[in-house]
Amino acid sequence: MTSPSVKARFGSSLRKLRDERGYSQEELAERAGLHRNYVGGVERGERNVALENIIKLARALSVPPRELFANFP
């Protein structure tokens, strides 16, 4: 798996979970204590998200962190 698809895959997983909850990027960012632009960058596959922000995003979505990796083989 080449690097870009890892970040893109994570980004699409985040977007899917966010959409399922009907949150805007802004709302998710606020819940996670992160900047809206940062969340947008993650969803566009531009960010190599670190562990602590992965957990913040999972908590903001009320899912266990492993859900964010459900689309990884």
Added chain:
Amino acid sequence: MTSPSVKARFGSSLRKLRDERGYSQEELAERAGLHRNYVGGVERGERNVALENIIKLARALSVPPRELFANFP
């Protein structure tokens, strides 16, 4: 969940999976294309591991990345 326990929780998960496969830290690092000291730091809960290294570690352990988060609620 405060930050230290996130990194520590991930580190113990990594160590458990590594032990289960009978790999040394050195062997895991080599398989993952990472430095042994880095892997040691992750296991000690000192590293805020980023996405691409999480995937490298999971691939080196032949597990889907979500397994590394199995011990996260």
